[in-house]
Amino acid sequence: MLSAILLQTTNVPKTVGGPITAYWPVMIFFVFAVIFPVLPIVLGRFLRPSIYGKGKMRPYECGIDPVTEAHDRFTVRYYIVAMLFLIFDVETIFLLPWAVIYMGNDFSFTKFALLEMFIFIGILIVGYYYAWRKGALEWA
């Protein structure tokens, strides 16, 4: 079936693009990306001497002896900040194509686009205020 798909590509105009051939570089890259980390590990397994000591088996922590357990509670505040960041990040992504269309050829789209974008930003601001009111930004 694969060869059938590959053979088909010869009849296809360039606009559609060959389905598989265009991805050869990606696939080769992928194969190398797999080989690159796996090969040293496998080689090292056979080449290195295996000597285990207490200090060697300890979890690595910047060279300092570990003080506490690794299973510790940590605050999720960064997670909330990251979520808020994401909201505005995505907003920016949407603003870019909007700006391109807005500056487009005949301005026939303008009023609707302007209104729509204000509604969109308004919804985001509502979400932001909601998070604010609910205390997502309280750091104390």
Next chain:
Amino acid sequence: MNLSLALQIQNVSPDVNLLLILPELIVCTAGVIVMMVDAFARPRQRWMTGGLALVGLVAAMAASFWMWSGWAGPREAFHGMIVLDELRLGFTFIALLVSALTVLVSMVWVEGENLPAGEFHSLLLFATSGMMLMASGGDLVIIFLGLEILSIATYVMAGFRRTDLRSNESSLKYFILGSFSSAFLLYGIALVYGATATRTGLAGTTNIAEIANRLDVSLYPPLLFAGAAMMLVGFGFKIATAPFHVWTPDVYEGAPTPVTAFMAAGPKAAGFASFLRVFVFGFPFVATVASVQGQIHAAWLGALVVLAIITMTIGNVGAIVQNNVKRMLAYSSIAHAGYALVGFVAAGATGDPVFKSEALSSVAFYMLTYAVMNLGAFAVVTLIARSGDRRTDFEDYNGIGFQSPGLAFTLSLFMLSLLGLPLTAGFMGKIMVFRAALNAGYYSLVVIAVLNTAISAYYYLRLIIVMFFRERTTSWSAPRVPASVIVVLIITVLGVFYLGLFPNRVLDAFKTRPPAVMATR
């Protein structure tokens, strides 16, 4: 530069028609307003959020009724992304009804459980808007968007009792398996998009009507098969067909009971709406079996027949051995998805517009009857479970028939309706679905479905026997029934009898009028 050129070409006509998405807009706006009220109102005023949500849902229902009766404008907008037909309106109505009843069930419950009411109701409204988009999308992208809006809101609602481990488990399982199935669906969409590119150099399409036109000129038919199969798996997860049903019992058991009521009725109906639209209209029936379109049609129809049989059987057999009422209802919801699939098969098997519209309306009607009786049953289960969902085992129902006769009798009525006793909605729903399948010639499938109904008698009647014929060993104090739940019970009991006795008006409303929107393009 390329980007800006491409966008400018799209600029030609945006084909905006906000009236066509009026119900969705109303529900979304109501959701945002509920969020704002929740953020700014004083804690004692939070009860308002439920009322506001109800107002929004009723307004959306009015808008959709207006579209049903008096719409003369275009039946497509946003370049076919949104379509208007009876299939959409029927399922929109189901979504709004389910959501409104859930609000009524949960209004008092959410306060009693000390949960944030505003968050709950706004999530419910957003989930509803997702369900409505799934019903109204004429494009795979909109359907996926609706599915994600629905799913993400539902994941949160399933884990709404944050300190309860069962609720957490339910939410996490639903999230992992749900995102997995969404990935299946999305990959299927991508494959179909890639496969529908044409030799003349047109790019692929995600428009369902356009996909149907391009099946026979598709460049890569094998990809079409793979894409359709993956979409089948994705939708199969959402409507809980076996063998993609394994998440259902755990998720339904662990989620707070009003949320379970919503999940069993709403997302399942929405899943059926887009499942029907994608497969019945995107990969439609064709007389020439040898063509690519004919092969795909035969393949998915055959797969659905098998799925329907497995789903009914596993659902019913699984329900027999349950000792928890919520788990039993979860398996019963799997079984009911199987019965509805029988109607789906009938809708897919025919090219005749009259039979097809009859079969489609029978599936929509089935989902409506299921939603009504299921929500009624879960309303009673919510009351009996009390705070924290502590009493959901069969043993907790021992002998309550004489201590709380009202609740026990209503629950028995819903059980009989789920079983499909004549005069009730469940009977009429099954009759319509089976008749459509018989018209399409699926005799053995109907025989299997009827046999399965006989199996289901065991566990539905078992609950009634437990309630009326067992001695109660532990003490029983009748739960206080809030006014809003009384309203729900009245609506659902009347609905069960109305749909069971006079189904014609509803069925006619669900039927596609002659110029079928999706079929001709």
